[in-house]
Amino acid sequence: MKLPIYMDHHATTPVDPRVLEAMLPYFTQEFGNAASRNHAFGWAAEKAVEQARQQVADLVGATAKEIVFTSCATEANNLALKGVAAMYAEKGNHIVTCVTEHKAVLDPCHQLEKQGFRVTYLPVEHDGLIDPGELRAAITPKTILISIMTANNEIGVIQPVAEVGAIAKEHGILFHTDAVQAIGKVPFDVDDVKADLVSLSGHKFYGPKGVGALYVRRRNPRVLLAEQISGGGHERGMRSGTLNVPGIVGLGKAAELCRLEMAEEGPRLRRLRDRLSEKLHQGLDGIYVNGSLEHRLPHNLNVSFAYVEGESLLMGINDVAVSSGSACTSASLEPSYVLKALGAGDDLAHSSIRFGLGRWTTEEEVDYVAEKVTAVVRRLREMSPLYELMKEGVNL
Amino acid sequence: MAYSPKVIDHFQNPRNVGSLPKDDPHVGTGLVGAPECGDVMKLQIRINPATGVIDEVKFKTFGCGSAIASSSLVTEWLKGRTLDQALAISNSDIAEELELPPVKIHCSVLAEDAIKAAIADYQKKRETKAGVAAVR
Numbered sequence: 001m002k003l004p005i006y007m008d009h010h011a012t013t014p015v016d017p018r019v020l021e022a023m024l025p026y027f028t029q030e031f032g033n034a035a036s037r038n039h040a041f042g043w044a045a046e047k048a049v050e051q052a053r054q055q056v057a058d059l060v061g062a063t064a065k066e067i068v069f070t071s072c073a074t075e076a077n078n079l080a081l082k083g084v085a086a087m088y089a090e091k092g093n094h095i096v097t098c099v100t101e102h103k104a105v106l107d108p109c110h111q112l113e114k115q116g117f118r119v120t121y122l123p124v125e126h127d128g129l130i131d132p133g134e135l136r137a138a139i140t141p142k143t144i145l146i147s148i149m150t151a152n153n154e155i156g157v158i159q160p161v162a163e164v165g166a167i168a169k170e171h172g173i174l175f176h177t178d179a180v181q182a183i184g185k186v187p188f189d190v191d192d193v194k195a196d197l198v199s200l201s202g203h204k205f206y207g208p209k210g211v212g213a214l215y216v217r218r219r220n221p222r223v224l225l226a227e228q229i230s231g232g233g234h235e236r237g238m239r240s241g242t243l244n245v246p247g248i249v250g251l252g253k254a255a256e257l258c259r260l261e262m263a264e265e266g267p268r269l270r271r272l273r274d275r276l277s278e279k280l281h282q283g284l285d286g287i288y289v290n291g292s293l294e295h296r297l298p299h300n301l302n303v304s305f306a307y308v309e310g311e312s313l314l315m316g317i318n319d320v321a322v323s324s325g326s327a328c329t330s331a332s333l334e335p336s337y338v339l340k341a342l343g344a345g346d347d348l349a350h351s352s353i354r355f356g357l358g359r360w361t362t363e364e365e366v367d368y369v370a371e372k373v374t375a376v377v378r379r380l381r382e383m384s385p386l387y388e389l390m391k392e393g394v395n396l
Numbered sequence: 397m398a399y400s401p402k403v404i405d406h407f408q409n410p411r412n413v414g415s416l417p418k419d420d421p422h423v424g425t426g427l428v429g430a431p432e433c434g435d436v437m438k439l440q441i442r443i444n445p446a447t448g449v450i451d452e453v454k455f456k457t458f459g460c461g462s463a464i465a466s467s468s469l470v471t472e473w474l475k476g477r478t479l480d481q482a483l484a485i486s487n488s489d490i491a492e493e494l495e496l497p498p499v500k501i502h503c504s505v506l507a508e509d510a511i512k513a514a515i516a517d518y519q520k521k522r523e524t525k526a527g528v529a530a531v532r
Contacts, residue, residue: 285451295458309434311460315407328435328460333499335434346432384515385456386431387437 003094004319005365009299009358010153010181015253016206016359017087017251021254023208025114026246034243035234052252056213058181059190060198061256068235069248072106073201074178075228076214076374079239080197081108081178083225084145085117088174092142098122098130098159100338101149101184105178109147118142124341128157128291135167151182152194154325154354155291156300158182162330179333180204182211185297186256186266190215191387196223202247204361207254211247214238245338254281269357272366276355282376286390290339290352301358304339304348305373307387308380316376319340322371325352347386399461400495406465411472414454416440416529421525424518426510435459435503436469440480443518450474450482451484455510462500466507468489479515 001373006014024050035051036042051109053064070076085095097109099121120138122130128147139146146168151158161177168175182188183198184205190198198215202208216238217223231240258265280287286306302325305313310326325336327350335349355369380389399407415438418425423442436459440451440455453471457464469490473484490496490504 030488129492215458307458309459309463312407325462346434350431350434381455383410384458385427385436386458388415388438388456 001362001364001368004321005333005363005369005371007355007357007365008321008323009356009361010156010204010354011356012209013206013207013358014099014204014360015203016254016257018228018257019097019207019250019253019330023246023250026154026249030245033243035232035233035244045243046130048249049243049245052248052255054199055252055259059188059259060183060200060215061191062215062217065236066190066215066218066310068216069211069243069251070214071210071241071244073199073204073212074177075239076199076201077102077104077176078108079214079225079228080086080199081105081112081145081147083229083238084174084176084197084223085112085115086226087224088144089237092118092140092144092219094118094140094142095145095147096120096122096138096143097147098149100124100128100154102149102153102178102180105147105149117371120325122148123363126342126344127295128152128155128342129295130159130161131289132163137162139171139173143171143173147174148180150177150179150188151186151300152291152338153181154336155302155342156181157291158186158295158297161193162382168196169194176219177383179295181297181300184255184262185299187262188216196221199351202251202254205254205258208247209373211251212243213251240279246283265359267327270359271295272361272363273299273301273338273355275363276357276366276370279337279367280373283370283374287377288344288348290342290348298387299361301357302339303355304344304352305377306348306351307384307390309350312375312380313351313376317369317372318381320372322356324352326350326353332391398497399465401413402464402469403462403494403496406468406494410464410468412455412468413451414455415456416442416452417508418455421521422518424516424521425515426513426517428464428509428513429459431458435463435506435515437463437506437510439467439470441457441514441518443479448478450477450479452454457486459506460494463506465494466496466524467510469494470507471513476495479518480510482515484510500531513530 032041032045034045041278201212237305290302311328312323444451455467487504487508
């Protein structure tokens with residue numbers, strides 16, 4: 001077993017060697033511009049891009065023409081939100097989203113609010129899921145877009161997106177979902193979910209960084225977007241800029257591998273994740289899993305270790321790469337807004353660790369991480385005044 | 397967070413972890429910070445009644461690496477000092493010694509607060525004791 005161990009696959013994933021192999025020719029030999037219509041270099045690049053478009057479409061049950069390549073999912077989210085807002089402004093000025101969305105949705109929403117749009121941020125229940133009843137109640141005649149993520153990047157909970165899509169359809173409102181964490185990990189079909197816009201990112205499923213895509217529905221209804229990057233009318237006028245051909249080829253290959261291997265990979269990761277959870281629970285008291293375990297990505301575990309601060313825990317397990325919702329690990333010095341939204345209390349947010357298992361995570365690694373975390377939590381609790389007070393029966 | 401080797405050393409090998417009997421009249425206890433802020437320090441000092449010098453120090457800290465290191469460091473510094481000398485320790489001394497990054501300065505502030513709180517607790521005990529004696 002090699003140290004350090006990488007268990008932060010929600011942040012990013014390594015490029016699958018098969019993906020890299022597919023990409024390499026497009027840096028040197030097949031370097032053409034996919035927009036060059038008059039020579040073989042351009043044709044070869046375009047062909048590769050169209051194959052990748054099909055591969056991405058196949059992963060999500062779309063048609064190739066509905067895939068718009070972007071530089072990342074943040075761009076895809078911006079294009080979806082701002083593109084719809086600008087295009088449908090005459091129809092209405094209200095957007096519904098959720099408090100636990102990624103900043104790549106929340107920040108564009110804040111920007112739109114400054115431009116006069118009204119945004120409703122739905123709360124979540126203790127399990128991290130929205131209440132579809134609250135969504136219904138939030139809809140007004142002015143609502144033009146609902147944006148609810150498929151799976152949360154911190155706690156891995158899977159929102160009832162099919163229900164959200166059905167509600168959106170019922171009211172004739174467009175539905176966007178940031179599916180960055182879910183796509184490639186769990187089955188996702190744009191028609192099952194009745195999604196009109198779907199954001200995804202290559203580096204979250206063993207593709208390269210710097211490439212993402214936005215699914216834009218073309219039928220029932222045909223979704224129109226105001227372009228956010230102009231200059232040449234690439235990607236059917238929705239996103240200008242020379243296509244990142246090697247990146248797109250990598251995204252396509254990564255999508256194909258996920259489609260073919262998901263049925264095997266998902267249950268394997270779920271077993272490993274459950275093993276990690278069981279071992280932690282066996283070794284320690286005062287630990288809490290954040291978010292629904294039932295509606296959850298198979299490779300995610302987010303746990304709060306009471307009486308221990310997250311950053312110090314990360315320091316203690318320095319040969320294991322994971323993330324914490326502690327304020328001390330964020331630039332803002334605020335604990336995770338996602339965990340706070342669950343209503344667990346700031347102290348438990350400070351004590352949280354996110355484990356993200358991945359394609360090459362082994363049982364041996366899981367066992368090592370469980371043992372190491374258990375030992376370090378025990379050591380830190382021995383020096384925690386809160387643990388001492390709790391043992392003395394003081395109500396914190 | 398990229399910490400200095402001194403922070404890492406104090407984190408890995410914290411000095412003087414533990415507790416002193418808080419009802420001991422010669423022990424002062426400072427408990428500062430709040431769980432919801434992610435930092436709680438408990439610092440305890442014992443003053444030798446004959447010499448007026450701090451002869452024992454213990455700490456327990458819930459917090460990040462620099463909070464643990466700051467409290468561990470001050471336990472080393474406090475031993476052998478009089479209360480006036482202890483009060484002279486400032487947060488900037490701590491931050492400088494540990495080379496704390498700017499976002500972690502509040503950890504050194506908390507450590508300074510813990511020293512002040514422990515001394516205040518000790519002095520309060522003395523006053524109460526003196527008051528009791530006067531009534532008798």
